[in-house]
Structures are given as C-alpha cells and as structure tokens.
Amino acid sequence: MDLSISSPFRGAFPGPTSTFILNPKSRCSHSLNFFKHRNSYSKNPLFSRQKIPIRAQVSDPAVDDGFVIDDVPHLTDFLPDLPSYPNPLQTSQAYAIVKQTFVRPEDVVAQKIVVQKDSSRGVHFRRAGPCEKVYFKSEEVRACIVTCGGLCPGINTVIREIVCGLNYMYGVDDILGIQGGYRGFYSKNTLILTPKVVNDIHKRGGTFLLTSRGGHDTQKIVDNIQDRGINQVYIIGGDGTQRGASRIYEEVEKRGLKVAVAGIPKTIDNDIAVIDKSFGFDTAVEEAQRAINAAHVEVESVENGIGIVKLMGRYSGFIAMFATLASRDVDCCLIPESPFYLEGKGGLFEFIEERLKENGHIVIVVAEGAGQEYLAQSMQGIDEKDASGNRLLLDVGLWLTQNIKDHFTKERKMAINMKYIDPTYMIRAIPSNASDNIYCTLLAQSAVHGAMAGYTGFTVGPVNSRHAYIPISHVTETQNTVKLTDRMWARLLASTNQPSFLNCDESTGGKVCKDTIDLINNMKITSI
Ligand SMILES: Nc1ncnc2c1ncn2[C@@H]1O[C@H](COP(=O)(O)OP(=O)(O)OP(=O)(O)O)[C@@H](O)[C@H]1O
Numbered sequence: 377m378d379l380s381i382s383s384p385f386r387g388a389f390p391g392p393t394s395t396f397i398l399n400p401k402s403r404c405s406h407s408l409n410f411f412k413h414r415n416s417y418s419k420n421p422l423f424s425r426q427k428i429p430i431r432a433q434v435s436d437p438a439v440d441d442g443f444v445i446d447d448v449p450h451l452t453d454f455l456p457d458l459p460s461y462p463n464p465l466q467t468s469q470a471y472a473i474v475k476q477t478f479v480r481p482e483d484v485v486a487q488k489i490v491v492q493k494d495s496s497r498g499v500h501f502r503r504a505g506p507c508e509k510v511y512f513k514s515e516e517v518r519a520c521i522v523t524c525g526g527l528c529p530g531i532n533t534v535i536r537e538i539v540c541g542l543n544y545m546y547g548v549d550d551i552l553g554i555q556g557g558y559r560g561f562y563s564k565n566t567l568i569l570t571p572k573v574v575n576d577i578h579k580r581g582g583t584f585l586l587t588s589r590g591g592h593d594t595q596k597i598v599d600n601i602q603d604r605g606i607n608q609v610y611i612i613g614g615d616g617t618q619r620g621a622s623r624i625y626e627e628v629e630k631r632g633l634k635v636a637v638a639g640i641p642k643t644i645d646n647d648i649a650v651i652d653k654s655f656g657f658d659t660a661v662e663e664a665q666r667a668i669n670a671a672h673v674e675v676e677s678v679e680n681g682i683g684i685v686k687l688m689g690r691y692s693g694f695i696a697m698f699a700t701l702a703s704r705d706v707d708c709c710l711i712p713e714s715p716f717y718l719e720g721k722g723g724l725f726e727f728i729e730e731r732l733k734e735n736g737h738i739v740i741v742v743a744e745g746a747g748q749e750y751l752a753q754s755m756q757g758i759d760e761k762d763a764s765g766n767r768l769l770l771d772v773g774l775w776l777t778q779n780i781k782d783h784f785t786k787e788r789k790m791a792i793n794m795k796y797i798d799p800t801y802m803i804r805a806i807p808s809n810a811s812d813n814i815y816c817t818l819l820a821q822s823a824v825h826g827a828m829a830g831y832t833g834f835t836v837g838p839v840n841s842r843h844a845y846i847p848i849s850h851v852t853e854t855q856n857t858v859k860l861t862d863r864m865w866a867r868l869l870a871s872t873n874q875p876s877f878l879n880c881d882e883s884t885g886g887k888v889c890k891d892t893i894d895l896i897n898n899m900k901i902t903s904i
Pocket residue numbers: 524525526527557558559588589590591592613614615616617618619620621623642643644645763764766
C-alpha cells in the first residue's frame with residue numbers, strides 16, 4: 377500500500393518527492409479525505425497511527441526526505457457523512473482585513489527545528505488556527521469545559537477565552553462549566569457560562585470551575601456527555617488529565633458520537649511532552665523569585681546564613697532550574713533528575729562549607745521531587761499516593777534542613793543560621809502574568825478553532841513557537857524532564873558553579889555517582 381499515491385493530502389507538501397499538485401479549491405475538506413484514509417490504515421499494524429512517513433513510502437530511496445506528519449483525528453474519520461459549513465469568521469469583523477484568515481490544510485509545524493543539510497525532515501504537526509470549513513453550525517454547538525489536577529496560574533484565563541472565543545468568533549451561546557474535575561461530569565450540576573459570567577475571572581488565581589484528582593470514570597463521563605447533548609468537550613489539565621481525555625476521545629469514537637474532544641495542557645511543572653512550555657510556568661518562576669530573594673536577604677544579613685527554598689516539581693525540575701537561572705542569588709539547585717549526595721568529596725556539605733567561607737552565606741533551591749530516594753531510605757514504609765495515583769512526596773526541604781543543621785552544628789561544630797522557605801502553593805495559586813495571559817488566549821482560541829473544524833483527540837500547544845494540534849496520545853507517551861545532557865543544565869552549572877555530583881568517591885557518594893552516570897548513559901542526547 378503506497379500512501380504517497382492514495383493520499384490526496386500528500387501532494388500538499390512540496391518537496392523533492394512531491395509530484396501531486398494540491399487542488400487550489402480544496403481546503404479543509406481535502407485534508408479530511410486524508411484522515412479518513414489514515415484512520416483506516418491505523419487499524420493495519422503495519423502503519424503506526426501517529427507516524428505515517430508520507431514521503432518515506434516512495435519507491436526511490438534516493439529522494440526519501442523523511443517527512444512525517446503526526447496528524448490528529450477528525451470527526452469524519454468515523455462519521456464520514458458529516459456536512460461541513462463555511463466558517464463564520466469569513467464574515468467576522470475581527471478578521472475582516474486579515475490577509476490570510478484561514479490556516480491552509482497543508483500548513484504543518486516541524487517538531488525539530490535545528491537540522492543539518494542532509495538530515496531527515498522529521499515529524500510535523502498540523503498547524504493550529506481557523507479552518508475554512510467548520511463541522512458545527514453555531515446554534516448546534518453545546519460545549520463544556522472542565523479543569524482537572526493541580527492549580528496553575530492562567531486556568532481562569534483559558535476558561536474565559538474559550539467562552540469568549542466560542543461566543544464572539546463562532547456565535548456559540550450554549551456553554552457549560554463542569555464543576556470539580558472529571559467526577560463533576562456525573563456528580564455535580566453544571567454552570568452556564570457566558571462572556572458576562574467569566575468576564576473578570578482571569579484576574580483571580582485558581583479555577584473558577586473547581587478541580588479534583590481521581591474520579592475518572594470513562595463510561596460515566598461519556599454517558600453524561602451523551603445524555604446532556606454535549607458535542608464539544610474542552611479539557612484543561614496536566615499529563616494525567618490528558619490521559620483521561622484520550623480515554624474519553626476513544627470512547628466517543630467507539631460510540632460514533634459527534635463530539636470533538638480538545639485538550640489544553642496545564643501544569644506548572646512543565647512536564648508535558650512535545651510543547652515548548654506549559655502556561656503558568658513563567659508566572660510560577662517569576663513568583664519563585666520573591667521567595668528566593670527573601671531567602672537571600674535573610675541569609676546575607678546574618679553570619680553563616682543558609683537559605684533553603686523548596687519549589688514545586690514532582691518529577692521535573694524545570695521550575696527550580698529556571699528560577700535559579702533567573703535569580704543569580706542561588707548557589708545550588710537540586711532537582712529530581714540529578715541525584716546528589718551530602719557527605720564526602722564533591723558532596724553538598726563540602727560545597728556549603730566552601731561558600732560559607734567565601735561569601736558568609738548560601739542559598740539552595742530544591743525541587744520537591746529531589747532526593748526522594750534518600751528520604752525513602754530514612755522513612756521506610758511510607759509510600760502514599762494521591763487520588764489520581766501520583767506518589768505523595770516526602771518533604772525534602774525539612775529533611776535537607778535537618779541534615780545540614782546536624783552536620784554543621786554537631787559534626788563540624790559551626791554555628792549556622794538556617795532559614796527554610798516553603799512557598800510551594802504560593803507560586804501556583806496566583807493569577808497569570810501578562811505573557812502567560814496572552815499565551816492562554818492563544819491556546820483557548822486554537823482549541824476552539826480546532827473543535828469547530830471537527831478535529832478531535834487533540835492537544836493544542838506551541839511547538840517551536842508555532843501553535844499546533846498534537847494527537848493527545850503523542851503528548852501522553854512521555855514526560856518532559858530536565859535532560860542532564862542538554863546544554864541548559866550545563867548553563868545552570870556554569871552559572872551557579874555548583875558541584876555536578878559526578879565526582880565519584882567510593883567511600884561516600886560512590887553509589888549516587890554511579891546512579892547518575894547510568895542515568896546519563898541511558899538518556900537520549902538532545903540539546904536546547
Ligand atoms: N491514566 C489515566 N486514565 C484516565 N484518567 C486519568 C489517568 N491519569 C490521571 N487521570 C485523571 O486525570 C485527572 C488529573 O490527573 P492528575 O491528578 O494526575 O493531574 P494532572 O492532570 O497530571 O495535573 P498536574 O500534575 O499538573 O496536577 C484525575 O481526575 C485523574 O483521575
């Protein structure tokens with residue numbers, strides 16, 4: 377089977393192997409044929425649903441440029457006879473003088489932006505934006521919005537902009553708010569959302585719709601979607617939420633329902649794969665500066681001041697890393713991805729003592745997920761999980777504080793001034809800053825355009841600064857973590873001049889060093 381011939385979409389991509397010319401009259405409808413083909417191929421184990429190397433199928437390997445499109449599903453994949461309608465934006469005042477109102481169906485966004493002359497063109501995603509044809513009449517839309525997982529600055533802005541986007545751009549006025557996360561679908565009453573109701577909510581932190589962990593019951597949720605006549609579902613949440621959204625999309629498809637499922641990635645941990653950055657992350661990093669600054673002011677005003685600031689980051693140390701890089705007052709940053717050790721040569725105690733001698737004070741930023749292996753050793757048997765199944769973390773901040781105190785006062789007989797600051801919830805419970813607010817608006821509008829155009833099972837987000845529709849399954853395959861082998865971590869080490877904890881000393885930290893080296897050896901080398 378040769379996709380390069382059967383797919384009408386293929387000709388849309390000019391390049392060395394492109395021999396087909398896209399019919400200039402065909403826009404979204406053209407691409408939809410392609411999805412139909414693609415979806416049926418997905419049932420064939422020979423074709424991965426996510427990665428169809430369109431050009432890789434050509435017979436002449438000499439001209440294979442490795443172009444791959446990782447496309448999102450469309451309602452017509454399983455409802456082939458759905459009618460389409462002209463996009464009302466065609467007559468919208470807002471877009472009246474826009475040069476190119478609609479994204480072209482052949483517009484894609486490259487996942488890998490740094491390439492070499494001979495490198496393969498790689499994976500691409502569909503560009504997000506308004507499409508010439510829509511698959512919903514305005515008056516037929518009944519949308520709902522749900523927020524799940526932990527808080528993050530900007531959730532309310534996304535809610536507001538989905539409501540306003542649906543109403544102002546597409547004339548939709550039937551929008552429901554599902555309260556209290558996934559379980560709210562089947563256990564709570566809905567809220568009616570209008571631009572007036574959500575007008576001021578972006579000025580507040582938290583989520584206007586309330587949130588929760590756990591409680592995802594796919595059958596009950598989709599039953600409820602069906603019973604209420606909902607046909608667009610906007611799901612705002614982190615990696616767990618996106619996994620839940622994927623289950624909902626699969627069930628909707630199985631039941632053959634005309635329901636578009638759109639995921640909007642949310643997490644201050646910035647651990648969602650593929651996208652450049654999650655909304656609220658910058659706001660959280662900015663807020664973390666206040667805690668770091670307080671720690672610095674405190675410790676530089678006393679003798680042998682040691683400031684410890686604990687920041688969020690369950691499995692990913694991005695907040696700690698970026699807060700450290702932004703601050704310049706941090707002497708050492710500890711993250712979950714980089715094992716560290718306390719005693720011996722190259723260890724944390726030695727470094728603290730050096731900095732105290734040099735500067736009279738030290739500031740340490742620790743991500744909450746760092747050093748969990750040590751804590752687990754000292755607090756055996758504690759292995760609790762939250763309602764979503766996420767491991768509950770032990771308090772590394774308190775553990776570190778106690779260990780440092782014991783070492784310096786008992787062993788080294790040094791008087792120290794310890795200041796421990798735990799601003800964890802403060803950095804995520806605030807409204808988003810200006811740039812996050814703009815980012816949230818783009819995410820919301822892109823999600824609305826995608827759902828109106830009939831795309832489903834997608835997550836929206838920026839890939840190399842261009843907003844794209846990414847299959848939800850792709851986003852949930854892996855988790856974004858700080859790569860110790862990337863230049864960004866090296867930049868941090870170069871900025872703080874802290875130990876890398878790679879100096880092996882068999883008598884003390886040898887095991888940790890070995891763990892780190894094994895970890896690095898198993899990592900895919902990438903650079904940012
Ligand atoms: N594998 C899964 N399948 C279905 N639902 C899931 C899955 N994982 C998590 N969920 C549901 O998603 C919701 C949110 O998950 P979780 O609490 O892990 O937060 P999250 O979305 O990852 O956000 P964050 O980590 O930023 O707080 C919960 O209601 C949970 O039940």
